[in-house]
Amino acid sequence: xATQTRLATGGVLLRIxxxxxxxxxxxxAIIGGIILLGAVLVVVGSSLLDSFDSGMRRSIQGxxxxxLQVYDERSKDPLAIxxxxxxxxDLHAIEDFAAVKKVIGAVPNVKAVVPMGIDQAMVSTxxxxxxxxxKLREDAKKLAAGDASPELRQxxxxxxxxxxxxxxxxxxxxxxxxxxxDKSSKEYQERVAEYADLERALLPAFWDGFDADPxxxxxxxxxxxxxxxxxxxxxxxxxxxxxxxxxAKGFDRLRVVEGKxxxxxxxxxxxxxxxxxxxxxxxxxxxxxKLKDARQVGRRKIAGDEELQRWxxxxxxxxxxxxxxxxxxxxxxxxxxxxxxxGSKTAELPALLGELLKVDxxxxxxxxxxxxxxxxxxxxxxxxxxxxTIVIKAPTKTGYLKSVSAKVYGFIEFQGLEKSSLAGVxxxxxxxxxxxxxxxxxxxxxxxxxxLKAAAGLGELDRDRAEAELFGAASAGPVExxxxxxxxxxxxxxxxxxxxQRDLDxxxxxxxxxxxxxxxxxxxxxxxxxxxxxxQKAIEAAIQSAKLPLKVVTWxxxxxxxxxxxxxxxxxxxxxxxxxxxxxxxxxxxxxxxATLQRVKEIGTMRAIGAQRRFVWVMLxxxxxxxxxxxxxxxxxxxxxxxxxxxxxxxxxxxNDQLYFFFSGPTLVPVVGGTSLLVALVIVFLxxxxxxxxxxILGTKVTPLEAMSSDD
Amino acid sequence: MASTAAxxxxxxxxxxxxxxxxxxxxxxxxxxxALRGVSLGVxxxxxxxxxxxxxxxxxxxxxxIGCVDTPTSGTVLVDGQDTSRLSERAxxxxxxxxxxxxxxxxxxxxxxxxxxxxxxxxxxxGGLSQQERxxxxxxxxxxxxxxxxARHRPSELSGGQRQRVAVARALVTRPALVLADEPTxxxxxxxxxxxxxxxxxxxxxxxxxxxxxTHDPKVMAHASAIIRIADGQIAGREAVHGARAEPAAxxxxx
Numbered sequence: 015x016a017t018q019t020r021l022a023t024g025g026v027l028l029r030i031x032x033x034x035x036x037x038x039x040x041x042x043a044i045i046g047g048i049i050l051l052g053a054v055l056v057v058v059g060s061s062l063l064d065s066f067d068s069g070m071r072r073s074i075q076g077x078x079x080x081x082l083q084v085y086d087e088r089s090k091d092p093l094a095i096x097x098x099x100x101x102x103x104d105l106h107a108i109e110d111f112a113a114v115k116k117v118i119g120a121v122p123n124v125k126a127v128v129p130m131g132i133d134q135a136m137v138s139t140x141x142x143x144x145x146x147x148x149k150l151r152e153d154a155k156k157l158a159a160g161d162a163s164p165e166l167r168q169x170x171x172x173x174x175x176x177x178x179x180x181x182x183x184x185x186x187x188x189x190x191x192x193x194x195x196d197k198s199s200k201e202y203q204e205r206v207a208e209y210a211d212l213e214r215a216l217l218p219a220f221w222d223g224f225d226a227d228p229x230x231x232x233x234x235x236x237x238x239x240x241x242x243x244x245x246x247x248x249x250x251x252x253x254x255x256x257x258x259x260x261x262a263k264g265f266d267r268l269r270v271v272e273g274k275x276x277x278x279x280x281x282x283x284x285x286x287x288x289x290x291x292x293x294x295x296x297x298x299x300x301x302x303x304k305l306k307d308a309r310q311v312g313r314r315k316i317a318g319d320e321e322l323q324r325w326x327x328x329x330x331x332x333x334x335x336x337x338x339x340x341x342x343x344x345x346x347x348x349x350x351x352x353x354x355x356x357g358s359k360t361a362e363l364p365a366l367l368g369e370l371l372k373v374d375x376x377x378x379x380x381x382x383x384x385x386x387x388x389x390x391x392x393x394x395x396x397x398x399x400x401x402x403t404i405v406i407k408a409p410t411k412t413g414y415l416k417s418v419s420a421k422v423y424g425f426i427e428f429q430g431l432e433k434s435s436l437a438g439v440x441x442x443x444x445x446x447x448x449x450x451x452x453x454x455x456x457x458x459x460x461x462x463x464x465x466l467k468a469a470a471g472l473g474e475l476d477r478d479r480a481e482a483e484l485f486g487a488a489s490a491g492p493v494e495x496x497x498x499x500x501x502x503x504x505x506x507x508x509x510x511x512x513x514x515q516r517d518l519d520x521x522x523x524x525x526x527x528x529x530x531x532x533x534x535x536x537x538x539x540x541x542x543x544x545x546x547x548x549x550q551k552a553i554e555a556a557i558q559s560a561k562l563p564l565k566v567v568t569w570x571x572x573x574x575x576x577x578x579x580x581x582x583x584x585x586x587x588x589x590x591x592x593x594x595x596x597x598x599x600x601x602x603x604x605x606x607x608x609a610t611l612q613r614v615k616e617i618g619t620m621r622a623i624g625a626q627r628r629f630v631w632v633m634l635x636x637x638x639x640x641x642x643x644x645x646x647x648x649x650x651x652x653x654x655x656x657x658x659x660x661x662x663x664x665x666x667x668x669x670n671d672q673l674y675f676f677f678s679g680p681t682l683v684p685v686v687g688g689t690s691l692l693v694a695l696v697i698v699f700l701x702x703x704x705x706x707x708x709x710x711i712l713g714t715k716v717t718p719l720e721a722m723s724s725d726d
Numbered sequence: 727m728a729s730t731a732a733x734x735x736x737x738x739x740x741x742x743x744x745x746x747x748x749x750x751x752x753x754x755x756x757x758x759x760a761l762r763g764v765s766l767g768v769x770x771x772x773x774x775x776x777x778x779x780x781x782x783x784x785x786x787x788x789x790x791i792g793c794v795d796t797p798t799s800g801t802v803l804v805d806g807q808d809t810s811r812l813s814e815r816a817x818x819x820x821x822x823x824x825x826x827x828x829x830x831x832x833x834x835x836x837x838x839x840x841x842x843x844x845x846x847x848x849x850x851x852g853g854l855s856q857q858e859r860x861x862x863x864x865x866x867x868x869x870x871x872x873x874x875x876a877r878h879r880p881s882e883l884s885g886g887q888r889q890r891v892a893v894a895r896a897l898v899t900r901p902a903l904v905l906a907d908e909p910t911x912x913x914x915x916x917x918x919x920x921x922x923x924x925x926x927x928x929x930x931x932x933x934x935x936x937x938x939x940t941h942d943p944k945v946m947a948h949a950s951a952i953i954r955i956a957d958g959q960i961a962g963r964e965a966v967h968g969a970r971a972e973p974a975a976x977x978x979x980x
Contacts, residue, residue: 023849026842033837619833622794623895624822624850626815718794718821721833722785722907 027629031637034609041605046645048601049698052594053649056694057686058656059587064687067580069678071569074577076267077428077437078254079569080128080537081546082553084114087565093535094574095132096436097252102133103574105534107452108564112529114536117560123549125541126264129533131255131448135408137398138248142338143180143240147232149173154228168343174224176341177235181215183338184242188212211238249293251406253283253441255448257528264539267431273400273424279522281447283406283420285398287427288438288671294396298336298371301325302385307433309378311680312667316375329371333364339393351388400424406443408451418451433668434675436576445528452532535572579676595697599705606638606709610716617713618720627714634710635703642702643695650694657684740803741903741935742768742791747800749786749958760786762958763800768937770902773929775949776939783958784939785907791937792825792905793817805902822850826896828906828925828938832888834880834895840867841876844894851899866894870924886917893924897934904928906938910945922948 035042075081078095085093091103108114111129118127153170192205214220215235224231254261258276262268276282291300305325308314316322340348345363352358352366360366370389373381398404400422407417420443431437443451540549550566557564570577610617617630660666665681668674676682744766750759760783768774776784789795790802793809802809805824809817821827834843844863848854854862867873870890872883880888889909896904906925910918922945929936938949946952947966954961 023852026838026846026849029842030835030837037837615833616835619827619829619835620846621818622792622821622827622833623847624818624899626818629850719789721827721829722789722794 027633027636028640030633031640034613034637035641038609041609042641045598045602045605045641046648048594048598049642049645049702050649050652052591052598052701053646053694053698054653054656055587055594056591056697057650057653057690058684059591060690060693061653061657061684061687062682063580063584063587064690065682065684066583066676068685069682070576070580070676072267073428073431073434073437073675073678074569074573075543076265077431078130078265078440078537079572080264081540081543081569082538082550082566083535083569083572084108084118084127084538084553084557084564084566085535087563089565092574093565093567093572095130095535095572096574096576107532107534108536109532111531111533111536112526113560114533114562114564115529117556117562118536118538118553121549121552121556123541123545124538124553126260126539128260128264128537128539129257129445129529129535130537131445131452131532131534132253133255133408133448133452134250134252135406135451136248137251137404137406141240141243143177143184143243144236146173146176146180147236147240150177151229151232154232158228172341172343174221175343178216178221179342180243180338181212181239183334184239185212185216188242208242212242215239251285251289251441252439253443253448255443255445255452255533258282258284258442258444261442264537265428267429269427269429270424271427273422276423276444277522279524279528281420281444281521281523282423283404283441283443283447284424284426285422285441286438287425288433288435289441290396290398290425292435292439294398296335296339296393296395297332298329299385299390299393299395301329302382305373305378306382309375312669316373316378326371326373329373330368333367333371336367336389336393337364344392348389348392352384355384355388398422406451408453414453416451416453418447420447430679431675433671433680435671436675438671444523445531445533446523449532452534538566576675591697595701599701602638602642602702602705603708606634606706607712609637610634610709610713613713614716614720615723617716618718618722621716622718622721630713630716631710634713635706638702638706638709639699642698642706646695646698646702649698650691653694654686654691657686660684740767741770741772741805742766742937743801743803744787744791745801745803747787747790747797747802749783749790749795750798760958761790761797764955764958764960765800766953766960768935770935771929771933772935772937773926773948773950774935774937775946775952776937776955777941777946777952778939778955778961779941782955784955786958787955788905788907788937788939791903792827793821822847823899824902826899826901826904826934828889828892828896828904828909830908830911832880832885832892832912834888834891836880838879839876840872840878840880840883840891843880843891844898847895847899862898863894866898867891869928870894884917885913886920889913889917889921890924893921893928897928897932900932901934903935903937906936908939908941910940910942915942915944918942918945 074095083093083095086106086108088106089104091105093105094103097103108129115127115129118124150170150173153166153173156166157170188205188209192202192209215238220231259278262275270284271287273284276284285294291303305316305322308319308322309316314322316326337345340363349361349363349366352363352370353360356366356369358366358369360369370381370384403419403421405417405419407415409415426442428434428437538549538553540546546568550568553566557566570581620630620633621627661683665683666677667681668677668679673682674680744764747761747764748759749761750757752758764783764787766787776787778784786795790797790809791804793804793812796802796810804820807820809820812820835846838846841863844866845859848859848862864873864876867876870893872887872890872894875883875887875891880891883891889912892909896906904925909925910921913921925936925938926948928934938945940946949966951963951965953963
């Protein structure tokens with residue numbers, strides 16, 4: 015058969031198929047619609063998930079995961095670097111990280127091995143009256159030392175006034191608290207005593223006599239008044255103790271946004287910026303930022319959005335923290351500035367603040383600017399500032415609290431994950447501080463102590479209880495590591511550790527000191543991340559020959575629930591696709607069987623005048639495949655169009671903090687995957703062939719005799 | 727095509743040779759003896775009518791001759807080939823290359839144009855270029871008098887016009903034999919006459935053998951010979967005087 019005629023035969027087949035499809039438009043539209051929907055779903059869904067996947071891959075690998083993670087195979091829980099359902103996973107410690115680093119570091123394609131220990135601990139966030147009193151004490155000392163500059167005098171007076179104001183606010187609080195307390199209770203008696211103290215501190219006589227004996231007065235304020243303040247708080251911090259230098263080198267998305275990196279080899283902590291914003295920042299300022307983001311990134315409007323309206327209301331109601339921070343000098347400044355900027359005659363600062371914070375879509379940008387320009391310079395935005403030394407308390411395995419001081423060198427964030435809670439909640443601390451906090455002894459130390467004990471005739475040392483038993487010997491470590499039962503008194507009461515800490519802050523630890531000791535897990539960073547599987551095998555082999563009891567997992571496994579999210583979403587998508595195409599298969603099959611039966615006479619005629627069975631088979635199949643491919647292609651094109659539309663509108667905004675992580679940024683800009691398109695077309699092709707097969711075979715069974723029947 | 731009209735039992739002139747053919751089939755639970763021992767020879771160039779009441783077996787006989795059915799016993803030779811010895815595929819090829827069909831209810835492909843319907847068997851055959859196909863199809867459409875309707879769909883034509891298209895389709899492959907089962911049954915008598923005249927013209931011009939069934943005496947009268955059939959048996963063969971075609975040479979295939 016000449017090629018030309020073959021083409022012509024193909025042409026007639028297509029023509030017959032096309033005309034038949036046109037002739038039964040309703041059927042074609044239904045079948046086509048289902049296939050179209052399926053193709054759109056495959057293209058859009060799998061493209062989104064691919065973008066999701068690669069976003070998450072970047073997020074996890076770039077923030078904490080690396081490409082592979084190793085941890086002790088004797089661990090009770092699997093490693094979950096972003097936390098699991100039941101909090102932090104219980105990992106068996108890697109005793110000697112240096113050995114692990116040596117073995118894994120020698121495997122080809124391994125760029126770096128970064129030790130880690132992830133845990134949560136409590137941090138006292140400080141207390142405004144404490145801070146103000148401390149500053150007042152500094153000023154009083156300077157004055158006593160003979161500094162007589164007028165600026166100092168002015169600041170000193172302003173601080174006194176500030177303390178007095180805080181006292182007034184406390185007084186009001188206590189008064190209302192007293193009103194609701196049962197008068198016969200013991201508590202009431204305490205309140206009455208407290209109230210008396212406070213009244214005394216507010217008497218003009220108290221303040222008139224202040225300058226004569228500033229330190230005596232300060233003592234009274236510190237011991238009797240400061241504890242009354244209820245905002246003495248603590249919060250939880252989640253951190254990874256790590257070799258900070260190696261971490262910064264390995265995870266290049268790490269950015270220090272405020273302050274600086276912990277100097278090489280030194281102790282220190284870097285707080286997550288997101289964490290600081292969420293837990294340490296002045297609430298009003300934080301909510302202002304959230305409103306701004308919701309409006310700009312989320313393209314939401316205050317009008318008609320209940321959540322945003324709630325934030326605005328909360329801001330209006332919660333000006334106390336802000337007011338407390340303003341001493342009379344600053345309050346005066348703020349009042350003047352707000353009066354001018356808002357064009358208001360109101361003299362009361364709380365009312366002015368209320369006015370400023372009552373924002374709507376029209377005035378938001380202006381009010382936000384005023385807030386930033388006039389109020390932010392007057393207040394301390396974060397309850398922990400860069401440069402502060404904070405006390406971190408973590409419970410050890412034995413239920414005791416261990417507390418360690420650490421200097422805050424800066425705030426960090428992971429580029430692209432600025433707003434992600436999962437990545438942003440992480441703080442980083444040096445490995446030495448972490449080890450102190452973790453309370454785990456190095457194997458050498460444990461051995462040394464065991465030897466000592468053996469020499470002293472004691473039994474074998476229980477490793478878990480070693481630290482408790484050695485409570486008195488805590489001087490072995492450089493840090494004062496006090497232990498006490500977990501109660502709030504410990505959390506609130508520690509203020510004097512800072513001096514002890516100071517000597518430690520300057521100390522430099524060598525790389526060997528950092529490496530030789532405990533870690534919980536280690537991130538392995540690869541030169542070429544695409545060779546992940548091969549390198550994982552190589553590492554496993556190296557570990558085995560070195561007889562290290564380690565387990566190697568991919569970043570995806572290491573990220574626990576988070577890592578399974580995309581897999582789960584993918585399963586949901588493919589189940590949906592499966593259902594749609596199963597329905598399509600049944601419907602197409604049915605429709606085509608009907609069509610074949612209706613065309614028995616036509617098929618018979620074709621057979622009579624010389625068409626082979628194969629011709630009929632191909633003719634009927636072409637019809638289903640044509641409809642499948644046409645609508646499949648149309649659906650794919652529609653899907654691509656939809657993705658382009660999303661793209662041209664700047665992507666899908668991350669409307670909450672979790673999405674930030676999965677999107678690896680403020681928006682998910684979907685990438686149209688070539689494979690998604692191919693997969694969609696292949697699926698559609700296979701489904702149409704499968705659903706057209708039976709009707710086509712039915713068609714070949716039609717005999718030419720059918721053409722002869724005379725009924726029309 | 728290897729179908730040479732080689733001498734089979736000395737019947738060089740026979741295009742069809744039916745010998746002692748019976749055909750039984752099952753209708754529900756009863757065996758129907760549609761044909762009982764029919765023998766028949768048709769010469770090339772004949773314009774033969776098979777006549778008989780309905781149920782007499784004429785359609786069955788035509789189906790056997792047309793290779794769309796095979797006999798229960800006996801032999802059917804079409805163009806020298808024993809149809810019972812041919813595979814389904816070979817029978818289809820025989821139909822495609824040697825036989826043209828005209829149906830009672832026209833049986834055109836509704837979704838194709840008049841031109842495409844006529845061209846269809848040529849496409850199945852293959853071998854002709856686009857130009858050759860066009861020339862042949864258009865020539866035939868002119869010859870059957872519907873050249874101007876080439877681009878129309880069958881549904882836009884009258885019954886007579888449709889049957890003309892069917893005649894053109896049957897002739898387009900230049901078959902040795904054209905079979906027509908009641909070609910005028912769905913047409914009014916004047917149109918039916920015209921179709922028979924057209925077939926007769928084609929028979930005269932090219933020498934194509936025509937075998938058609940009918941029960942209409944007026945139509946029968948145009949035949950060169952009439953085979954009477956009743957109860958599955960041939961009741962007689964009568965020549966129609968003056969209607970005999972000039973025996974022409976076997977149709978030439980390109």
